[in-house]
Amino acid sequence: xxxxTSQGTILPHKEELLNRVxxxxxxxxxxxxxxxxxxxxxxxxxGSTRNKVTTEIESLRSEFLDLRNSLRQQMDRTWAAxxxxxxxxxxxxxxxxxxAVTV
Numbered sequence: 001x002x003x004x005t006s007q008g009t010i011l012p013h014k015e016e017l018l019n020r021v022x023x024x025x026x027x028x029x030x031x032x033x034x035x036x037x038x039x040x041x042x043x044x045x046x047g048s049t050r051n052k053v054t055t056e057i058e059s060l061r062s063e064f065l066d067l068r069n070s071l072r073q074q075m076d077r078t079w080a081a082x083x084x085x086x087x088x089x090x091x092x093x094x095x096x097x098x099x100a101v102t103v
Contacts, residue, residue: 079086 076086
């Protein structure tokens with residue numbers, strides 16, 4: 001077996017393999033960087049969406065409380081027009097139990 005000839009054929013293959021490994025390593029680093037950027041972008045988008053949802057929930061909560069108060073006033077006026085005492089007036093409310101609203 002001639003070592004000079006075998007080394008002559010092995011070295012180009014070794015160089016080719018090393019180049020391929022370096023290329024794959026660079027592709028992996030590029031892919032990893034794109035993935036990190038995409039995750040950061042999604043985190044910003046999720047944060048923005050969370051803020052919008054929180055604002056919408058607060059707005060809906062406010063509207064709900066306004067509607068509840070309006071309903072209580074309408075019920076009080078209706079009972080007063082009927083000449084009857086408002087149910088639950090002794091307990092400080094008109095008898096309409098409001099569900100707990102949590103975020």
